[in-house]
Amino acid sequence: MAGRLAISSEGKLIIECTGEGVVFVEAEEANCVIKDLGDLTKQPDLETLGKLVYDIPGATNMLQIPPLLIQVTKFKCGGFVLGVNVNHCMVDGISAMQFVNAWGETARGMDLSISPVLDRTILRTRNPPKIEYPHHEFDEIEDVSNVTKVYEEEILYESFCFDPDKLELLKKMATSEDGVVKKCSTFEALTAFVWRARSEALGMHMDPNQQTKLLFAVDGRSKFVPPIPKGYFGNAIVFSNALCKVEELVNNPLSFSVGLVGKAIDMVTDSYMRSAIDYFEVKRSRPSLTATLLITTWTRMPFRSADFGWGKPFFFGPVTLPGKEVILFLSHNEESKSINVLLGLPASAMKRFERLMEI
Structure with missing residues (x-):
């Protein structure tokens, strides 16, 4: 997640482990309380919610966007919103939340309840492929x-x-x-x-x-x-x-x-x-x-x-x-x-x- 997306010589999407890090943005404190966002279980105000998740200005394709971007927005009531922008090519929803939950456990000084398994070869294609x-x-x-x-x-x-x-x-x-x-x-x-x-x-x-x-x-x-x-x-x-x-x-x-x-x-x-x-x-x-x-x-x-x-x-x-x-x-x-x-x-x-x- 700290690397960057690239295209290999074989034309496949890869991660270059550049160590450039995750983009973390702390927004200016919102001039309202969280309740002012309204009932988010119904149709949300997308213009407002879009301001809570960071994106790379001017990016024209996903190779120009880091795999993970985080934005924290604080509100006058003391609450905050954690906006997570993750590339689906990297992880599915279960793995994305595994990362967020592990981050929370680390912030609380706890050991990880689930350690990540990073071996992608588990799901590699067979040789030769069989349809x-x-x-x-x-x-x-x-x-x-x-x-x-x-x-x-x-x-x-x-x-x-x-x-x-x-x-x-x-x-x-x-x-x-x-x-x-x-x-x-x-x-x-x-x-x-x-x-x-x-x-x-x-x-x-x-x-x-x-x-x-x-x-x-x-x-x-x-x-x-x-x-x-x-x-x-x-x-x-x-x-x-x-x-x-x-x-x-x-x-x-x-x-x-x-x-x-x-x-x-x-x-x-x-x-x-x-x-x-x-x-x-x-x-x-x-x-x-x-x-x-x-x-x-x-x-x-x-x-x-x-x-x-x-x-x-x-x-x-x-x-x-x-x-x-x-x-x-x-x-x-x-x-x-x-x-x-x-x-x-x-x-x-x-x-x-x-x-x-x-x-």
Whole structure:
């Protein structure tokens, strides 16, 4: 994290261990108290939040930006905000929070509860590479329903709160409609529900030939054989996917889409993940996002365990809105088991999506 990104002679992204250090910025004290930021569990004020995370002025590509930038902003009430800007090429969310929590333990004079494992060869490609599975996450889907045209409208962002009662109702809907699904997780039910609703709201089901793809990251740490050592510092996630016609997704019971999500989770095995690593090494492609929904969930990230000596944080969250293909799942607050669903949609689609959220 103290080095700098570079491109190797083979055209691969590498870290040069220059020892230049992490960029640490202490901002001027804000002329307000933290409560003035408002209710951050709803749609945040991005202009304000953007001032709480430092970026390199004038940088035109990520090679000009250090892997980690930190900004501390103090408020009149005595509270402070820790803004963390980390390059996802370096670490996934779990490793990023492992670093922040270790930093907090060090600040409190404690031994590290989890020591970092820096051996990236654990997830290297096989020699020779072996692509053993179809990797539909990279498939290009044709936009036959012309969703691209809909996105020319103004994009509205909203956050929808699913409290424990609503989440339980979704799970009951998924398991009682036709008896196909016997049980499902909260993630499976909520993901299936918003995937179906977003596809319908965008009008993708109007063309019977339109396909849709669901992408979401699966933590592979415990799924590799043998499991990755605790404390592995890097990216240990793999994208899983589900693919179907939008017409099927919308017209079938919720159990249909829940079943697709469940199968996508179950297919992530050691051999599948090794195949995905080798696929990327051979093809050098990126997942296509046409007619695709990417679910990103922060609900299980150990944000609230970060403690620099003043206790646990009362809030955590992103300072940027998700891209048009992304839905973000966030914890509502520490006391509640509610989940906030944050997304952006064209204005006309957002009206339809709002109605579909009424359960």
